[in-house]
Amino acid sequence: MAATVELQELRRTFNDVPALQGINVSLGGGEFLSLLGPSGCGKTTALRLVAGFDQPDSGRVLVDGKDITRTRPNRRDMGMVFQAYSLFPNMTAEQNVEFGLRIRKQARAARSKRVKELLETVGLGHAGKKYPHQLSGGMQQRVALARALAIEPRVLLLDEPLSALDAKVRVQLREEIRRIQTQLGITTIYVTHDQEEALSISDHVAVMYGGKIEQVGTPAEMYGAPATPFVAEFIGTMNRLEATIADDGAVDYAGRRVLVDAARGRATGERVLVLVRPEVVEVSPGENGGVLAGEVVSHTFLGSETRVKVAVGDGELTADVPTVRVDSLPVGARVTASFPPASARLLELSADEPPKQVDVEA
Amino acid sequence: MRRRFIAPSSLVWLVLAAAYFLIPLVATFLFSLKDVQTGKCCSLGAYGTIIHDPQFGKTLWLSLKLALETIAISLVLFVPTVYWVHLKLPRMRPVIASLALLPFVVPPIVLVVGLLDVYRGWSPHWFYSTPQFLVAAYVVLAFPYIYFALDAGFRAIDVHTLTEASQSLGASWRTTLGRVIIPNIRTAALSGALLTLAIVMGEFTIASLAAFHTFPTYIQYINQTKAYPAAALTLISFGITWVAMLGILVVGRRPGGAMAMRAGGR
Numbered sequence: 193m194a195a196t197v198e199l200q201e202l203r204r205t206f207n208d209v210p211a212l213q214g215i216n217v218s219l220g221g222g223e224f225l226s227l228l229g230p231s232g233c234g235k236t237t238a239l240r241l242v243a244g245f246d247q248p249d250s251g252r253v254l255v256d257g258k259d260i261t262r263t264r265p266n267r268r269d270m271g272m273v274f275q276a277y278s279l280f281p282n283m284t285a286e287q288n289v290e291f292g293l294r295i296r297k298q299a300r301a302a303r304s305k306r307v308k309e310l311l312e313t314v315g316l317g318h319a320g321k322k323y324p325h326q327l328s329g330g331m332q333q334r335v336a337l338a339r340a341l342a343i344e345p346r347v348l349l350l351d352e353p354l355s356a357l358d359a360k361v362r363v364q365l366r367e368e369i370r371r372i373q374t375q376l377g378i379t380t381i382y383v384t385h386d387q388e389e390a391l392s393i394s395d396h397v398a399v400m401y402g403g404k405i406e407q408v409g410t411p412a413e414m415y416g417a418p419a420t421p422f423v424a425e426f427i428g429t430m431n432r433l434e435a436t437i438a439d440d441g442a443v444d445y446a447g448r449r450v451l452v453d454a455a456r457g458r459a460t461g462e463r464v465l466v467l468v469r470p471e472v473v474e475v476s477p478g479e480n481g482g483v484l485a486g487e488v489v490s491h492t493f494l495g496s497e498t499r500v501k502v503a504v505g506d507g508e509l510t511a512d513v514p515t516v517r518v519d520s521l522p523v524g525a526r527v528t529a530s531f532p533p534a535s536a537r538l539l540e541l542s543a544d545e546p547p548k549q550v551d552v553e554a
Numbered sequence: 555m556r557r558r559f560i561a562p563s564s565l566v567w568l569v570l571a572a573a574y575f576l577i578p579l580v581a582t583f584l585f586s587l588k589d590v591q592t593g594k595c596c597s598l599g600a601y602g603t604i605i606h607d608p609q610f611g612k613t614l615w616l617s618l619k620l621a622l623e624t625i626a627i628s629l630v631l632f633v634p635t636v637y638w639v640h641l642k643l644p645r646m647r648p649v650i651a652s653l654a655l656l657p658f659v660v661p662p663i664v665l666v667v668g669l670l671d672v673y674r675g676w677s678p679h680w681f682y683s684t685p686q687f688l689v690a691a692y693v694v695l696a697f698p699y700i701y702f703a704l705d706a707g708f709r710a711i712d713v714h715t716l717t718e719a720s721q722s723l724g725a726s727w728r729t730t731l732g733r734v735i736i737p738n739i740r741t742a743a744l745s746g747a748l749l750t751l752a753i754v755m756g757e758f759t760i761a762s763l764a765a766f767h768t769f770p771t772y773i774q775y776i777n778q779t780k781a782y783p784a785a786a787l788t789l790i791s792f793g794i795t796w797v798a799m800l801g802i803l804v805v806g807r808r809p810g811g812a813m814a815m816r817a818g819g820r
Contacts, residue, residue: 245718265721272722278715282737291733292723336719343723 194221194379195256195346197242202251204237211237212248213403219396222377224370226390229400230426235383236351238400242381243349244268255346271340272349276356278336279324285311285335286320292343310338313372330361337369341376348373348380354389366393387427391415399423421539424467429499431473431510433466434541441533446505448483451533458538465539472535473511475500475527477520482528484509488521502529579789586785593782600786609772610787614794616685617769621754621798624692625747628700631693633743636704637735640713647705654701657694662759665691670764685766692754699749707742711735748799755795 202215212234219225227235240246242253244265252261260268279288286307293303311317314334324332333353340348350369354362370393373380384390390397391411398408399422407419418424424432435443435450437458442449443466452466479485486504498518502509509529513521521527560568589597604610639646657665669691673682681687716738720730736743758770773791777784 243718243722245721265718266724266726268722269724270722272719274715274719276715277712278719280716280719280734280738281711282734291720291725295724295729339719339723349722 194377196221196254197347197379197381198252198254198257199238199242200252200254202238202241202248202253204234204241204246204248210403212241212251215251215400215403215405217398217405217408219379219381222379224373224380224382224393224395226382226384226394226397227400228384228387228390228397228426230385233400234403235385235400237403239349239351239381239383242347243270243272269343269345270347270349271343271345273333273336273340273351273353275352276329276332279332279339281324284321284323285316285327285338288324288335289339289342291339296343306342307338310342311335313341314338314368328361329357330365333357333365334368337372341372341378345378348378350380350382352384353382355384355386362389369393391427399426401426417537418467418539421465421541424465424537424539429470429510431466431468431470433468433507433509435464435466437462437464443538445484446507448505450483452536452538453533454536454538463541465541467537467539468509468531468535470499470510470512471497473509473529473531475502475511475513475521475529477525477527479526480528482530484529486527486529488523488525488527491518491523502527504529579792582785582788586782586789588782590780590782600780600782601790603780603783604776604787604790609767613767613769613772614791616767617755618798620685620688620692620768621751623686623689624696624754625750627689627693628696628750629743629747632697632700632704633736633739634731636701636708637713637731640705640708641717650701651705654698657697663763665694666760666763669694685761685768688757688761688764688766688768691760691764692750692757695753695757695760696746696750699753700746703742703746703749704739707739710742711738744802748802751798751802752795755791755798 196219198218199215202212203210204212215234215238217225227238229235237246241248241261244260244263248261252259254260255268279285280291283291286304289307289310290303293306298306307320308317311320314337316331316334316338319327319331319335324335327335336353353369354365357365366389369382382390382394391414394411396408397411397414399406399414401422407414407423409417409419414423414427418427418430421432424430433443433445433450435445437455437460438444438449439460441451441453441456443452443455443464444450445466450466455464458464475488476482484502484504486502486509488500489503489508490501492499492501493515494512496515497512498515500511500513500518500521502511511529584595586600587596587598588594588600590599590603636650639650669687670682673687673690713735716734717730720734725733756770757768758774761768762771762774769791773784773787776787
């Protein structure tokens with residue numbers, strides 16, 4: 193039975209700078225949770241507390257209900273995959289995978305059988321005799337994964353394991369990590385700053401910012417129903433329109449009355465953030481009497497779609513338009529943007545808390 | 555495959571450099587071949603005189619022993635220390651680096667007088683009255699060489715990640731040090747050991763001031779008393795040092811060591 197993991201009120205401060213300000217999250221057996229956030233948000237600190245490489249100032253880490261907060265890292269039975277360069281350079285791929293089993297004093301025959309199996313699992317059955325420096329970055333991370341899995345850990349921890357790899361390998365390997373994780377049913381915590389990565393392979397995603405968890409949910413919930421302005425900004429691309437409630441079912445945005453279903457029942461004059469995904473925004477040529485009329489300012493080619501920016505009043509609206517249609521919307525053209533009233537979400541914008549500016553890594 | 559060739563200007567420098575090192579050696583060699591009695595060429599008598607001198611073997615063995623002891627003590631002391639500093643106290647690195655420079659600054663006479671004073675105070679007589687006492691001084695002398703060699707070795711590997719990877723797989727501190735860290739800094743430790751060997755095999759000042767009879771003091775004695783055998787002895791000691799260094803290289807060069815450095819250095 194796969195282990196459950198619980199982080200309770202974890203706090204950690206480095207030289208008076210709070211890195212974690214009370215983290216609470218729990219994982220069911222076999223669950224895959226991603227800690228997602230920009231650099232410095234505390235996600236790696238949280239993972240290191242679970243691994244035991246660091247101690248919290250307060251709070252607890254529970255595995256299967258047992259408090260392991262003060263247990264030494266080598267007694268926690270957790271497999272860990274690091275960002276890079278974690279393979280022992282003096283050992284071959286096989287010896288690296290075998291290392292944990294030797295520590296556990298397994299018999300030689302059982303060891304070599306298990307090593308062979310694991311290297312096959314990660315697709316490196318042929319490379320067992322190679323030293324780390326003879327392997328590509330992607331292969332090294334596969335070996336590192338096999339090594340972490342060899343000890344049959346109760347929990348698998350991955351600390352941005354793909355961030356040093358190139359894009360194609362990254363996508364391929366993340367799918368494999370998920371496949372292997374599902375196959376083995378091992379409880380997993382995955383740290384990443386790449387939202388696409390987190391959304392594509394996780395059961396649950398916890399978005400972190402400033403040492404706190406902003407929201408935990410399934411990838412679909414995080415994308416479709418962001419609970420805070422930060423999550424809205426961080427997950428996917430989002431139009432954020434600062435507006436005030438005009439009347440029932442409409443907001444006032446840059447002096448224009450825009451229909452938004454979610455505005456119903458709100459107090460007139462309340463400041464809100466209207467969130468609209470670019471894929472629901474329609475752009476049509478000419479000014480056909482719609483309220484969000486403006487001018488195309490840029491095109492960004494994304495393949496089948498093109499991201500079109502439209503200047504509306506003082507603001508800007510981003511729309512994803514099928515590339516085949518984009519010729520009718522050249523830069524500089526007058527256009528009208530619109531979105532279905534039901535597709536926009538509203539978040540309160542409190543006066544004392546300006547929307548956070550996010551510095552997102554590539 | 556492209557043929558490699560050396561540009562004529564490089565060749566000139568190569569010949570000049572070779573001459574600079576080889577001419578004294580060749581001259582010494584020719585000088586050592588002169589007959590001890592007649593001073594005429596060519597005889598191996600000078601070599602015979604040295605090899606049959608019981609002092610030769612005795613002092614050589616003593617110096618070698620002192621060198622090996624110095625290397626052993628230095629490595630046992632400094633490998634865990636430098637490891638710990640890199641892992642837990644990176645801010646101490648500049649402090650230790652400046653400490654490591656002290657043996658260069660303190661004159662040997664101050665060192666030997668100081669050490670004799672210290673050890674006379676509390677150590678048993680058998681210690682400071684035997685040549686083993688020199689090891690205490692030599693460990694101090696070797697400190698910079700061992701420290702900077704190890705420091706470079708530790709900088710070339712990702713000490714943190716390797717340590718944490720090892721621990722997460724269940725290894726204790728001792729296992730981590732023995733199976734993961736040391737094999738990956740072996741080349742660095744080896745170069746520190748080679749330098750130490752060379753220093754101890756040639757250290758004259760302290761041995762002479764502390765009135766012990768080591769190989770360098772023996773060379774000096776022969777130099778003052780016997781002209782041709784002195785040349786022979788110089789060449790012999792030159793050869794011995796080279797063989798010893800080669801020996802350490804061969805012993806230390808198991809597969810993995812050199813590769814580890816390359817992989818770690820990326």
